[in-house]
Amino acid sequence: MALLDQFRTETLPKKWLEEGREWQETYFPEMGQVLDPAAWERYYPRTPLPRLDVVLAKPDGFASFAKKVVGAVPATADLSNRVWKAEKMPDAQFVTALKIIRAQASTELGSIQQHRMVYEQLDSGSLGGLDKEIVEGIHRTDPTGHRLDSISFSKKRVCVEELRHHTQMAGVLTLDETFDRPRWGRHWATETMEELFAMRPGEHVLDAFNIEFKSVMDSATFMSFIDRVGKFQLEMQHQFLYGPMAISMPWMRWLEESYHLAAGERLMKAIAIAAIREGGNFGVEDLQRTLNMWYPRGLEMFGSELGGSLVKGVFKTLSNAEAQRLYIQEVEGKVRDVNLAIVQAKVRCTREEAERLLARLEKTREPVEGLRTGDVLTLPDRRFFRIRGLAEFGEYRIPGSDAPGVGYVYLPYDVHGRILTDGGKPIDRTAYADYLTTVLPERYMRSRHWRFVRDEFLFNGKWGEPERVG
Incomplete structure (x- = not known):
């Protein structure tokens, strides 16, 4: 079956098309530059222009994609057990579905607002500071590689596809009129x-979509690490x-998100x-500090490490902790890929030789062929700089409470996963903030x-001073 034969398209209701266009004109007025056929052909020859409508997988097409997602079981590819009208979902399931759809849609719009912070600077012709050094540095070391205009156009392509992702979520909410029928007296769609x-x-x-992009380095790391969480979510969903949500996933995951990841990885390297x-x-x-900043927010996108069991098998293929563990393994591999590129560039050797040298550097921690440990990236410990969802938060309770578990506990972990101490006790909050200035x-x-x-x-007193259970 040809690729396009596995999908069908639909158009949003007129009201939401118009509201979407108004939002786009406000936050992404440059979209027309990407959709110009001549400009597109210049950067992506023999690649079809992005689609802008709602793209839904047909049953046969859906199964072929669903069978290969992370955590797939036979039921993942079986559409016969799905609910096709929102009004048929029990209240608890309706609330969960709406929460997930809302979060997914929000990420798409937030991502556009973030990427624009970078490409506006690239387009202005007045780059300064770190970004000027990065862009000129890339050109000096690879004159045939990433040019200023190609980096900017790539960001805009990502924005077009993110906007289509939002259109897809809008379709999930609005093409089924029962989603908007009153429930508890409210029109939820x-x-x-x-x-x-x-x-x-x-x-x-x-949170990851509320952090300002202040550098091309942010954009590259975001696409490599935060969009990778998005890939996991699209597969699990x-x-x-x-x-309608399930059959929205294949085109988003396999035809669009893959480009975002690849673009981020190439730019990071x-x-x-x-x-x-x-x-x-x-x-x-500088790249290490940027990774330290984004990685904790990516981990938190999976939700509480102690949760997700109720959505597993119903809304997603895996629990939060299961998915996060696989994500960490995958990200470790991507960091290693960047490190191999660093070794090859420094020593000017083959990838095979770079693998040998990197393994030696990691084992001995001693300089190898002029390379030091500070010349390669390391992935921070999963406990570093976490404000939400950390499993260790569940080991504490509010004094006087019979139930363990606190939304946030001050635990000053360093990038290696060690509690920073002073006199045998965790350092105070001001000292931890000072420490963060050295690694972020x-x-x-x-x-x-x-x-x-x-x-x-x-520094928010509402969290109190939780005590450890047991």
Whole structure:
């Protein structure tokens, strides 16, 4: 069966088409540049232009994709057990479905707002500071590689596809009229759509989509690590009880998200190579700090490490912790790929030789062929800089409470997963904030999101002083 024969398309209701167009003109007025056939052919020859409508898998097509998703079981590819009208979902399942769809839709709009922060700077012709060094450094070390215009166009392509992802979620909410029929006296589809279009930068559902992009380095790391969480979610949601959501997943995952990941990986490697070859006034440490900043937020996108058992087999193929473990393994491999590129660039050797040298460096921690441990990336411990969902939070309770589990506990883990101490006790919050300045980007420590973490979690007295259980 030909690829396109496995899918069908639908168009959003007129009201939501118009509201979507208004949002696009506000936050992504450059979309026409990507959809211009001549411009598209220049950067992506022999590649079809992006689609903008709702794309749904046909039953036979769905099965072929669903069988290969992470955590798939026979039921994942079987559409006969799905609910096709929202009004048929029991209240608890309706609420869960709406929560997941809302979060998915929010990520798409938030991502566009973030990417625009970078490509506007690239297009302005007035790059300065770190980004000027990065772009010029990449060009010096690989003149045939990433040019300023190609990086910008790639960001805009991602934005077009993210906007289509939002259109897809809008279709899930609005093409089934029963989703908007009153439940508890409220029209949930309409309310959710209006809420989504009203979200400004910094107001989205998931923290990772509220962090400002202040550098091309943010954009590259985001696509490599945060979009990878999106890939996991899209695969797991082939299991979704609500049929229209399930059959929305294949095109998003297999035809669009793959490009986002590849674009991020290529750009990360180009930045790392430029850093190790001293193409500009920046180093691998800058990329390491950026990774330290984004990775914890990616882990938190899976939800509580103690949760997800109720959605497994109903809305997703895996529990939160199961999916997160697989994500960590995959990300470790991607970090290793970047490190191999660094070794090859520094030593100018084959990949096979780079693998041998990297293994030796990791084992001995001693310089190898001019390479030091600080010249390669390391993945932070999963406990570092976490504000949500950490399993260890479940080991504490509020004094006087019979039930363990606290939404946030101050646990000053360093990047290696060790509690930082002073006199045998965890260091105080101010000292931990000082430590974070040594391992996170300076630009982040001046950001809106850092102020949010500082005020709502680190120094917020509402969390009290939980005590360890047992």
